[in-house]
Amino acid sequence: MKIARVVVDVPAMQTDRPFDYLVPEEWEDVIVPGIRVIVPFGPRKVQGFVIEVASASEVNKLKKISEIFDLTPALTDELLELGKWLTEKTLCFQISAFQAMLPAAMKAKYEKRICLTRNSSELPPELAVLFENTRDISWKEAEAHNLFAELQKEIKKGSLEVVYQVAQKGKQKKVRYLKPAADLEALKKTAEEMPAQAGRQKAALDYIIASQKSEISAADLKSGANASDSSIKALVQKGILAEEWLEVYRDPFEHRTFKATENMALTSEQQSAIAPILDSIEASRHDVFMMYGVTGSGKTEVYLQAIDRVMKEGKEAIVLVPEISLTPQMVDRFKGRFGSKVAVLHSGLSTGEKYDEWRKIQRKEVQLAVGARSAIFAPFENLGIIVIDEEHESSYKQEENPRYHARDVAIHRAESYRCPVVLGSATPSLESFARASKGVYHLLPLRERVNSRALPEVNVVDMREELRNGNRSMFSSDLFEQLQLRLDRKEQTVLFLNRRGFSAFVMCRDCGYVIQCPNCDISMTYHRQGNKLKCHYCAHEAPMPSLCPECSSEHIRFFGTGTQKVEEELAKVLPEARVIRMDVDTTSRKGAHERLLGQFGEGKADILLGTQMIAKGLDFPNVTLVGVLAADTMLHLPDFRAAEKTFQLLTQVSGRAGRHELTGEVVIQSYTPDHYSIQLAKDHDYDGFYEREMMERKQHAYPPFYYVAVVNVSHPDLLKTSSVMETIAQFLIQNLDSHTKVLGPVASPIPRIKNRYRYQCMIKYKRDEKLIPALKKVMDRYQQEMARDELVISIDLNPTTLM
DNA sequence: AGCACGCCGACT
DNA sequence: GTCGGCGTGCTC
Numbered sequence: 001m002k003i004a005r006v007v008v009d010v011p012a013m014q015t016d017r018p019f020d021y022l023v024p025e026e027w028e029d030v031i032v033p034g035i036r037v038i039v040p041f042g043p044r045k046v047q048g049f050v051i052e053v054a055s056a057s058e059v060n061k062l063k064k065i066s067e068i069f070d071l072t073p074a075l076t077d078e079l080l081e082l083g084k085w086l087t088e089k090t091l092c093f094q095i096s097a098f099q100a101m102l103p104a105a106m107k108a109k110y111e112k113r114i115c116l117t118r119n120s121s122e123l124p125p126e127l128a129v130l131f132e133n134t135r136d137i138s139w140k141e142a143e144a145h146n147l148f149a150e151l152q153k154e155i156k157k158g159s160l161e162v163v164y165q166v167a168q169k170g171k172q173k174k175v176r177y178l179k180p181a182a183d184l185e186a187l188k189k190t191a192e193e194m195p196a197q198a199g200r201q202k203a204a205l206d207y208i209i210a211s212q213k214s215e216i217s218a219a220d221l222k223s224g225a226n227a228s229d230s231s232i233k234a235l236v237q238k239g240i241l242a243e244e245w246l247e248v249y250r251d252p253f254e255h256r257t258f259k260a261t262e263n264m265a266l267t268s269e270q271q272s273a274i275a276p277i278l279d280s281i282e283a284s285r286h287d288v289f290m291m292y293g294v295t296g297s298g299k300t301e302v303y304l305q306a307i308d309r310v311m312k313e314g315k316e317a318i319v320l321v322p323e324i325s326l327t328p329q330m331v332d333r334f335k336g337r338f339g340s341k342v343a344v345l346h347s348g349l350s351t352g353e354k355y356d357e358w359r360k361i362q363r364k365e366v367q368l369a370v371g372a373r374s375a376i377f378a379p380f381e382n383l384g385i386i387v388i389d390e391e392h393e394s395s396y397k398q399e400e401n402p403r404y405h406a407r408d409v410a411i412h413r414a415e416s417y418r419c420p421v422v423l424g425s426a427t428p429s430l431e432s433f434a435r436a437s438k439g440v441y442h443l444l445p446l447r448e449r450v451n452s453r454a455l456p457e458v459n460v461v462d463m464r465e466e467l468r469n470g471n472r473s474m475f476s477s478d479l480f481e482q483l484q485l486r487l488d489r490k491e492q493t494v495l496f497l498n499r500r501g502f503s504a505f506v507m508c509r510d511c512g513y514v515i516q517c518p519n520c521d522i523s524m525t526y527h528r529q530g531n532k533l534k535c536h537y538c539a540h541e542a543p544m545p546s547l548c549p550e551c552s553s554e555h556i557r558f559f560g561t562g563t564q565k566v567e568e569e570l571a572k573v574l575p576e577a578r579v580i581r582m583d584v585d586t587t588s589r590k591g592a593h594e595r596l597l598g599q600f601g602e603g604k605a606d607i608l609l610g611t612q613m614i615a616k617g618l619d620f621p622n623v624t625l626v627g628v629l630a631a632d633t634m635l636h637l638p639d640f641r642a643a644e645k646t647f648q649l650l651t652q653v654s655g656r657a658g659r660h661e662l663t664g665e666v667v668i669q670s671y672t673p674d675h676y677s678i679q680l681a682k683d684h685d686y687d688g689f690y691e692r693e694m695m696e697r698k699q700h701a702y703p704p705f706y707y708v709a710v711v712n713v714s715h716p717d718l719l720k721t722s723s724v725m726e727t728i729a730q731f732l733i734q735n736l737d738s739h740t741k742v743l744g745p746v747a748s749p750i751p752r753i754k755n756r757y758r759y760q761c762m763i764k765y766k767r768d769e770k771l772i773p774a775l776k777k778v779m780d781r782y783q784q785e786m787a788r789d790e791l792v793i794s795i796d797l798n799p800t801t802l803m
Numbered sequence: 804a805g806c807a808c809g810c811c812g813a814c815t
Numbered sequence: 816g817t818c819g820g821c822g823t824g825c826t827c
Contacts, residue, residue, distance in 0.1 A: 003827095005827095006827080008826085008827090009804095010804055010805080010826085011804070012804055012805095014804095014824090014825080014826085015804080015825095015826070018827085019826075019827040020827045021827060022827090039827080040826095040827090041805095041826055041827080042805075042806065042807085042825070042826040043805085043806060043807075043826090044805070044806075044826095046804095046805095046826095057827075059827050060827095061827080062827055063827060784823095787804085788822080788823095804826105805825105805826095806824105806825090806826090807823105807824095807825090807826105808822105808823085808824090808825100809821105809822090809823085809824105810820105810821100810822090810823105811819105811820085811821100811822105812818105812819095812820080813817100813818090813819095813820100814816105814817085814818080814819100815816100815817085815818095
């Protein structure tokens, strides 16, 4: 008998290995690597992935696979290999890697039920009641009745049985279709012979005949022929129509049309950028290209034409975009060029919609997947190119296990398919640009804008100066004048507020007391709606006090600037301006994003005010002014990428102005206007920034000169946390290469979240063979404590944030 | 992760 | 004597 090696859906260190199962003979042909199965595991049943089929096992008492979950493998051989690679690269469980590669709808759902084996009359009366109308009840229901002892007795006796059900979270959507049992001619005859009182039924048949279709959905029949359920039922019962449930895709773009576009003529610069890409497509060569092009230099057109070539060769393509729901304009461009050959995967879709888009890819009904980070796992089997737009974006790094970076996954997959990867950005990450400079990646510069428009002029305003001149408002006189000017000229403005690390905290002006979350060492954020305080880390809420809890002073109020406050302020100083505010509060509802942007695009507002989410990809011709209210808020975060992130953000935001005929201007307000990241962003000088920042990184031994790994420890007890971290740090110092630096341990930048204390230590290394084994050993050493105690240890190789 | 098994304290 | 508390270890 054949043996299947199965990785079970139990994310724990002890079960992070394959278990062997017997393959029942009738399934020998179906059970192949990548198939999901249900297997008995201890007393229960769990889902598992078959990763290998063998002919012998070292274990002698094997159990049989109980059920098959897939007819076609959920994971291709390539993805199975990729999963193994992910496991090693990110130190996650194999099962977590597999699950990360599949849509959430495919995750298993478990239910424990109690089932009647014989007759309810055999049960004691208090139990018999529960099984009066049903043969099985859920365990939870039984638990609620508090009849444990009785249940246990009956289970032992055998009149009741515990069953473990395994299902999938997401379902396929099915729609009822009706099909004539005979051919059309016969149907015509049947319709004519219909008794006179069956008018509705005849109408339905006539409608089907007129439609000329061999099958018709029940919904169509109801609305088109005004047929009722009863008349349809009658026709089915008479055997005239046959009922059939067919799978349909949920279409997230049902009510959208996309304007078809054709390849555009390329500028000479675009041509020299695309030539080497086409070359490596033709030669089936794996190359990584760093397409470094200023905003408006036409990167997307290059992607589109390279993809077009790939598709003409019968191959497939993946395009990653930062967070696609933020840039409907991007979807439009791909859908416009490739129409129904595109699957879109992004967070704005429901799990069901994502599942359907994924299955289009699996069934090879599309050749292009456009999506956010996880779209990198699109189950294509003949990839011809992978494009990562805005390559520097931090959202390409997953912040939960498996902590992978989509760029690394892309390069690994492209190696297997011997196809090119194109990284595009106006502000490449230092890591990628350094590789391009060294010749590891091919640099493709696009230095001109397609429409030859000059980049917008950027003014940096020193807010300290404003304060000295007696301007205490959040708008500098320069920004205010410019705003006024746009209003007069009927042009639009984008106002950007970077809220990170700068939300509205509440402080007492008399004693300086700042209200903090009782569970987290972080100040609470003031929310205007409901006059409430909220903790952004644990969602704890508290009413806004009218007196200081510390000194009972009345002078307690909120500081800092939120978008709501800016909106109020705008209403005061520019009452005639129409403002659209975009932040978490106004965009939480589905489709709110598109709606608000649509309104702004139609000119229904003068000012678009928002947070990070408006920094990306917006392209409105009438926007001629971009204001950045506080440029330096994230400059002071404890993060070695702070300067890089600031530069990227400012450059990106500036790119929103004057993209078309009208020239644009940018006003950046800052309390540290001389910082190089701000000054160089003002001059649109990426090369200058790159050189300057590389010096900093070299001096402080940060990436790209060193790799960084961070070990995080958290526990409800402070002493426990620090002592575990200390032990780990000592162990690492003793067991790593002598060139490797172990820094810390220190308390994390946010020392406590949800009543758990947090410590971390940073490892800087160049090449250290001992690192992964040492980290594995650490996890191994603490696995028991992590399972029993509340200890959590997490490891992030190449973190993008240290918070 | 679940779940069973097993070894100690406080009860009818 | 037994019920049930949770620490320990296993799952093909």
